[in-house]
Amino acid sequence: MHPTDERLEAYCDGSLGHQDQSVLESHLFQCGRCRSEVEDWRSLFSALAAMPALAPTAGFADRVMAHVRVSQPWYARAEAWASRFVPRTTGGWVMAVLLLAVPIIAAGTLAVWLLSRSYLTGYRLWVFATDQFAAGTNHVAQGALTRLLETDVAVWLVTSATAFMETAGVRGVSVAAGAAAAVIMISVWVLYRNLFRTPTRGSNYVSFTF
Amino acid sequence: MGRLDAGPPLIRGEVDYKTLSDQDVVERARHGRESAFRELIRRYERPVFSLIYRLVRDRERAEDLSQDTFVKVLNALDRYDPAYKLSSWIFKIAHNTALDDLRRKHPETLSIDGSPHASTQDETDATALTPASADENPEQFASSREIGSHIERAIGELRVEYRTAILLCHVEGRPYEEVAQIMDVPLGTVKTYIHRARNELKKQLAHLRC
Numbered sequence: 001m002h003p004t005d006e007r008l009e010a011y012c013d014g015s016l017g018h019q020d021q022s023v024l025e026s027h028l029f030q031c032g033r034c035r036s037e038v039e040d041w042r043s044l045f046s047a048l049a050a051m052p053a054l055a056p057t058a059g060f061a062d063r064v065m066a067h068v069r070v071s072q073p074w075y076a077r078a079e080a081w082a083s084r085f086v087p088r089t090t091g092g093w094v095m096a097v098l099l100l101a102v103p104i105i106a107a108g109t110l111a112v113w114l115l116s117r118s119y120l121t122g123y124r125l126w127v128f129a130t131d132q133f134a135a136g137t138n139h140v141a142q143g144a145l146t147r148l149l150e151t152d153v154a155v156w157l158v159t160s161a162t163a164f165m166e167t168a169g170v171r172g173v174s175v176a177a178g179a180a181a182a183v184i185m186i187s188v189w190v191l192y193r194n195l196f197r198t199p200t201r202g203s204n205y206v207s208f209t210f
Numbered sequence: 211m212g213r214l215d216a217g218p219p220l221i222r223g224e225v226d227y228k229t230l231s232d233q234d235v236v237e238r239a240r241h242g243r244e245s246a247f248r249e250l251i252r253r254y255e256r257p258v259f260s261l262i263y264r265l266v267r268d269r270e271r272a273e274d275l276s277q278d279t280f281v282k283v284l285n286a287l288d289r290y291d292p293a294y295k296l297s298s299w300i301f302k303i304a305h306n307t308a309l310d311d312l313r314r315k316h317p318e319t320l321s322i323d324g325s326p327h328a329s330t331q332d333e334t335d336a337t338a339l340t341p342a343s344a345d346e347n348p349e350q351f352a353s354s355r356e357i358g359s360h361i362e363r364a365i366g367e368l369r370v371e372y373r374t375a376i377l378l379c380h381v382e383g384r385p386y387e388e389v390a391q392i393m394d395v396p397l398g399t400v401k402t403y404i405h406r407a408r409n410e411l412k413k414q415l416a417h418l419r420c
Contacts, residue, residue, distance in 0.1 A: 009408060044412050047361040048380035053256040054263050056273050061251045064280040065244070072242025 002034055003027060012041035232296040239287055247284055254297070255280070257382055258304045264377055265308040267366055275311055279304045294391075301382070301392045305374060312370060364414040372407035379404055 003011075003024055010016045011024050028035050072080070087093045114120055148154060165173055227235060227249040235253075239246035258279055263272035282303055290299060365373055371393070378389045379400075386404070390397045 005409075006405070009405070040412055040416055041408075044408065044415055045380070047359070047415065048376070048411075051359075051361060051381050052260075053381075054260040055256050056259045056276055060255055060259075060273070060277070061248050064251055064277055064284070065247060067277075067281045068247060068284045070242055070244050070247065076242045 002031065005037070008034065008037050009041055012038060012045060233292050236287055236290060236292070236296060239284070250284065250296075251280055254300050257297075258300060260381065261301065261374075261377055262304055262308045264362070264365060264381075265305075265370065265373060266311060271311065275307050276304070279307050282307070295388065297384070298388050298391050301378065301384070302394070305392055309370070360415060361411070364411050367414070368407055368410060372403050372410070375400055375403035376407040376411070 007016070007020075007024065011021060016024065028038060087096050114125065115122060164176070168176070225238070225245070227245070230238075230249075232250075232253070235246050235249050239250060255276070259272060259276045262275045262279070263269060266272055266275065279300070283300055290296070365376065368376065374393060375389055378384045378392060379386065384392070386397055386400050389404075390400045393400065395403075
């Protein structure tokens with residue numbers, strides 16, 4: 001009795017059980033017709049396995065990437081920016097070490113010289129440096145703030161705000177403050193989406209997203 | 211850095227994507243690394259293009275559809291669930307993209323799947339449409355240098371479902387379960403498709419040998 005076509009197919013497919021396989025093989029040893037069927041199945045499977053993988057034309061990846069949104073999180077962009085400064089060759093590392101070593105050695109030599117003076121101590125140097133920094137910062141900040149508040153725009157804003165508060169009352173001021181807070185938050189969100197997202201390639205215009 | 215395998219040596223800091231799994235590459239792509247996107251294209255451009263080309267049988271359309279497939283995949287990486295194989299997901303999108311195009315190109319009364327009123331398999335087969343390339347007749351298709359073998363022609367004459375199943379199983383080497391996932395049909399249906407496709411192909415190849 002001849003095996004069914006499905007059985008012969010399963011045999012060539014390798015999905016026949018071990019015992020069934022042995023039985024079938026002993027039949028094939030004697031039956032030319034079934035051997036011919038098996039050869040047909042094997043020819044088919046060989047032809048299918050030999051079918052080549054076809055490739056698109058050159059530049060396919062570039063054409064795809066032109067339509068792909070590559071959005072980088074802020075830390076990935078920061079890392080990519082910082083990695084531009086990391087040396088990639090041995091010579092580069094030598095240069096980087098020398099460039100960093102020169103100011104460190106100079107500052108260290110100066111510090112050693114200063115501390116070797118008997119009238120100078122580390123504490124006195126620290127107090128001197130912080131006092132000078134604080135005085136300088138205060139002077140610059142006070143000067144900038146004073147100049148800012150003396151401008152026409154600042155004067156107008158203060159005058160208008162005072163007049164508004166006197167006429168609108170507490171409720172009006174609360175509503176205005178809430179509206180201002182909402183506008184500020186929406187503005188920050190729009191700026192974040194548009195300044196910190198990597199734009200889609202191929203865009204020839206600016207499109208704001210929300 | 212020296213390497214025994216072919217390819218230029220890595221620049222310090224570069225990742226060797228060949229050693230990473232699909233999931234790892236997807237993770238790097240989600241962090242905005244363009245090289246990871248290109249690696250995914252490099253890994254799947256040939257299988258995807260081969261499948262789509264053999265389904266639609268038109269090189270230009272196949273290139274466009276393959277490009278659409280990758281754009282959909284890469285723009286939706288955030289929604290990809292790593293619990294599923296990446297290859298299944300990509301092939302599913304490729305298959306659906308090709309099917310949508312075939313249905314658009316042949317909107318007339320005949321359904322690719324056969325008449326919904328057919329009550330037997332013979333009636334279904336008689337009313338099913340096997341789309342052929344609008345640009346090539348079978349002789350031109352067969353004489354093309356790139357796809358010229360009898361097996362390619364025979365596959366081109368199969369129903370779309372059978373063609374998809376046989377290509378995914380035999381050419382791409384996907385297991386039946388994955389083919390069922392890609393085609394979104396039960397496992398038994400996939401086995402039926404493959405069995406019928408093999409029988410048709412075997413008949414065609416046997417006829418050529420006569």
